[in-house]
Amino acid sequence: MNFAIIGASGNVGRKTIEILEKSKISFKELYLVASKKSAGKKIKFREKEIEIENLENYDFSKAQITIFAAGSQIAKEWAPKAASKTIVIDNSSFFRMQKNIPLVVPEVNPEALNNHRNIIANPNCSTIQMVLALKPLHDEYKIKRVIVSTYQAVSGAGKEAMDELFDQAKNFLDKKKIVPKNFTKQIAFNLIPHIDLFDKDGYTKEELKMTNETKKILDNKIEVTATCVRVPVKSGHSESINIEFEKSYSLKNIIKILDNASGCKVIDDRKDGGYITPLEAENDYTTYISRIRNDNSNAKAINIWVVSDNLLKGAALNTVQIAECLMKKI
Ligand SMILES: NC(=O)c1ccc[n+]([C@@H]2O[C@H](COP(=O)([O-])OP(=O)(O)OC[C@H]3O[C@@H](n4cnc5c(N)ncnc54)[C@H](OP(=O)(O)O)[C@@H]3O)[C@@H](O)[C@H]2O)c1
Numbered sequence: 155m156n157f158a159i160i161g162a163s164g165n166v167g168r169k170t171i172e173i174l175e176k177s178k179i180s181f182k183e184l185y186l187v188a189s190k191k192s193a194g195k196k197i198k199f200r201e202k203e204i205e206i207e208n209l210e211n212y213d214f215s216k217a218q219i220t221i222f223a224a225g226s227q228i229a230k231e232w233a234p235k236a237a238s239k240t241i242v243i244d245n246s247s248f249f250r251m252q253k254n255i256p257l258v259v260p261e262v263n264p265e266a267l268n269n270h271r272n273i274i275a276n277p278n279c280s281t282i283q284m285v286l287a288l289k290p291l292h293d294e295y296k297i298k299r300v301i302v303s304t305y306q307a308v309s310g311a312g313k314e315a316m317d318e319l320f321d322q323a324k325n326f327l328d329k330k331k332i333v334p335k336n337f338t339k340q341i342a343f344n345l346i347p348h349i350d351l352f353d354k355d356g357y358t359k360e361e362l363k364m365t366n367e368t369k370k371i372l373d374n375k376i377e378v379t380a381t382c383v384r385v386p387v388k389s390g391h392s393e394s395i396n397i398e399f400e401k402s403y404s405l406k407n408i409i410k411i412l413d414n415a416s417g418c419k420v421i422d423d424r425k426d427g428g429y430i431t432p433l434e435a436e437n438d439y440t441t442y443i444s445r446i447r448n449d450n451s452n453a454k455a456i457n458i459w460v461v462s463d464n465l466l467k468g469a470a471l472n473t474v475q476i477a478e479c480l481m482k483k484i
Contacts, residue, residue: 155180155181155182155481155484156181156182156183156184156216156217156218157174157181157183157185157217157219157220157221157477158185158186158187158212158214158216158217158219158220158221158240159171159184159185159186159220159221159223160187160188160209160212160220160221160222160223160224160228160232160236161187161188161222161223161224161225161228161245162186162187162188162192162197162206162223163186163188163195163197163206164188164223164224164313165309165312165313165316165465166245166465166469167186167221167223167224167470168197169465169466169469169470170221170223170469170470170473170474171184171186171197171199172470173466173470173471173474174474175199175200179474179478179481183216183217184199184204185204185207185217186204186205186207187206187207187208187209187212188206188207188208188209189209189224190208190210193206193208194206209224209228209232214235214236214239214240215239215240217240218240218241218484219240219241219243219477219480220236220240220241220242220243221242221243221244221245221473221474221477222236222242222243222244222245222246223245223469223470223473224246225246226246226247226248228246229244229246229248229249233248233249233273234273237271237272237273238272240272241272241274241480242273242274243274243275243276243473243476243477243480244273244274244275244276245276245469245473247278247363248275249273249275250275250277250278250363250367251366252275254271255271255273255274255275256270256274257275257276257277257367257370257371258274258275258277258371258472258476258479259277259282259285259286259371259472260472260475260478260479261286261289261415261416262285262286262289262371262372263371263372264479266371267476267479267480267483274476274480276469276472276473276476277367278360278364278367278468279306279310279391279462279464279465279468279469280302280304280306280360280363280364280382280391280393280464280468281367281371282462282467282468282472283391283393283441283460283461283462283464283467284302284364284368284393284395284460285368285371285372286415286417286418286441286460286462286467287412287415287418287441287443287458287460288300288368288372288376288395288397289372289415290411290414290415290416291397291399291408291411291412292373292376294411295399295400295403296399296400296401297372297373297376297397297398297399297400298376298377298398298400298454299376299377299378299379299397299398300368300376300377300378300395300397300398301379301380302364302378302379302380302381302393302394302395302396303381303382303383303393303394304360304364304380304381304382304383304391304392304393305345305383305385305387305391305393305394305432306349306360306383306384306385306387306391306392306464307385307387307388307389307390307391307432307464308341308384308385308386308387308388309388309465310349310384310391310464310468311336311337311349311384314335314336315336315337316388318334318335318336318337318341319341319342319386319388322334322341322342323342323343323386325342326340326343337384341384341386342386343386344386345383345384345386346383346384347381347382347383348384349382349383349384350363350382357380358382360382361379361380361381361382364378364380364382365378365379365380387432387433389432389436389437389463389464389465390431390432390433390434390435390436390461390463390464391461391462391464392431392432392459392460392461393460393461394445394457394458394459395457395458395459395460396449396455396456396457397455397456397457397458398449398452398454399454399455399456400454401454402453402454403454405446405447405448405456408446408456409422409446412443412458415443417439417440417441418440418441418442418443419440419441419442419443420442420443420444420446421443421444422443422445428444429444429445430442430444430459430461431461432461434461435461435462435463437463437466438466439466439467439471440462440467441460441461441462441467442460442461443458443459443460444458444459444461445457445458445459
């Protein structure tokens with residue numbers, strides 16, 4: 155069994171390498187691939203230096219599982235060709251809503267991996283951490299409607315965007331001029347209520363991804379409305395989620411369910427500092443749930459705060475977990 159990562163030099167690609175390095179997954183070779191800009195550079199992996207290959211010249215038959223972390227355009231062009239030679243797990247949004255493509259969070263809908271056709275989509279980072287919390291609640295109380303607002307870290311927009319936050323923060327403190335490049339406005343000491351393109355109804359594509367992907371993964375009947383906001387946090391997405399159930403619930407039972415939710419941990423002390431912030435979730439595989447409380451305007455609803463490392467469970471970790479599920483079937 156060999157692995158390959160397309161987009162190995164990027165934020166998600168590098169995290170995927172780190173996870174594979176720490177994991178107990180047994181495989182022989184790891185192939186690292188990126189654009190010609192990175193070809194020839196070396197990345198250390200398990201005592202070896204692996205040279206990054208240029209995608210244009212890469213032979214997809216070298217690995218049985220290939221993780222794509224290079225964006226939608228690369229996935230669109232290369233994943234269908236690759237899929238005749240390898241199983242593709244793609245981080246981009248390109249295949250997510252296509253009918254015969256499984257969209258998988260292993261703790262939530264592993265059965266979707268049955269009968270895949272060699273392309274599997276990894277959901278949006280904000281969707282993944284939300285459905286981890288929603289799944290066991292939906293099993294118990296049937297969720298009717300979700301209202302979510304996100305506070306998304308700059309690392310979710312790629313490595314150049316992450317560097318832009320650092321540069322802008324430095325320039326701001328040095329009283330130098332700030333010219334936004336990857337963001338539409340200044341992100342340092344600010345926030346931007348806009349991620350991805352606008353559609354005709356005024357929602358952004360990021361917001362629609364949360365709605366549509368949650369329905370595909372969990373249940374088409376759940377109504378979801380989202381507001382996605384970019385915040386000047388390096389890594390770790392946070393979400394304020396209002397969840398309305400079909401029936402009445404017990405808050406004690408909700409806390410118990412969330413604490414037992416696969417991949418999640420409740421930290422909710424109802425006192426100063428008794429909750430999780432994105433900085434504390436960085437480099438952690440766990441999705442944290444805090445601020446669990448009754449919605450005091452609706453007897454069938456609750457409010458929760460969910461935080462997870464967007465580069466880990468939101469991307470790299472989820473793809474590696476999908477790969478592990480597939481390896482059990484191969
Ligand atoms: N960041 C997140 O939180 C997150 C979460 C979920 C999903 N995703 C998705 O994961 C994907 C990667 O995101 P990222 O944040 O890692 O982006 P990134 O840091 O900008 O990295 C992009 C990667 O793609 C490679 N690439 C770009 N153009 C290429 C080309 N023409 N041929 C071959 N390789 C090329 C880059 O290689 P070079 O360095 O050689 O240019 C780099 O390795 C995106 O689809 C993103 O939407 C990201």
